[in-house]
Amino acid sequence: MSLVYIEKIPSSLRTAFENTVRAICDDLGIANPDWLMIVMWAESRLNPQAKNPSSTATGLIQFLEATARSIGTTTAALAKMNHVQQLPFVKAYLQQAIKSRGVPKDAYQLYFLVHFPSAFGKSDNTVLYRAGSSAYSANPLDYNKDSVVTVAEVKIFLQKACPVGYDINNLEKKGSLSSQTGKLLLWVLGISFFALTGYFMYKPDSWESFKEWIKDFIKHSIRGVRHEFS
Known part of the structure; x- marks a missing residue:
């Protein structure tokens, strides 16, 4: 900024x-x-x-x-x-x-x-x-x-x-306003990470479902890229 x-x-x-x-x-x-x-x-x-x-x-x-x-x-x-x-x-x-x-x-x-x-x-x-x-x-x-x-x-x-x-x-x-915003974003990301980690530790099945969702997302993304260049 x-x-x-x-x-x-x-x-x-x-x-x-x-x-x-x-x-x-x-x-x-x-x-x-x-x-x-x-x-x-x-x-x-x-x-x-x-x-x-x-x-x-x-x-x-x-x-x-x-x-x-x-x-x-x-x-x-x-x-x-x-x-x-x-x-x-x-x-x-x-x-x-x-x-x-x-x-x-x-x-x-x-x-x-x-x-x-x-x-x-x-x-x-x-x-x-x-x-x-x-x-x-x-x-x-x-x-x-x-x-x-x-x-x-x-x-x-x-x-x-x-x-x-x-x-x-x-x-x-x-720090400038932009650096302050960056620090705030890091805090939000950090809190979100620990909150999600705690949630998945509390509910292991949710973690497995989340991993499967990530895998499916990556597969569909790769297919989309292949289709785009085929």
Whole structure:
């Protein structure tokens, strides 16, 4: 299954972008590549030229000038890159952040690595910024209007950044939706196998009848194939 928001990437870059995002997440131990897509959407609407008018923040994850220089580039250079060209710098930043803070266990912690690293791993009631600060003015996230922005309110913001109809529980689930479906199918098959095994052990005659049915099915199938090619 394709990543969320991948349709927002130009068609000529889409495959390379998705493959690179998946590779970055694999390399860094980020359990669900959709998390990174949602984080980039929240920060820049997946626009590598996105620029915050009140700061130096630029690009897919809104690199600050000091941050850009710490990974060997500048915001001016980043603004000239396309979606795929900018991803190695996204990876370089996340490598630094993960080395300092740890591997994010969910989309919220991944977002804090980008948006407010010191909030990584903090409780929901932790205050990040207060009314009167430049950070408070630049980030209108005070949903309960109490003059402070908390970890919980930033989580609400990330939930609002999810696609319409997206299950926000996936922000904490490991693996893409398709892999989760695969795991569920394996569980169903496993339970069915043990249930049938128990049933046939309880009623041996049923097992014999089942085996005969399988044999007949195979015979009829072989006859059908022979008839088709005769």
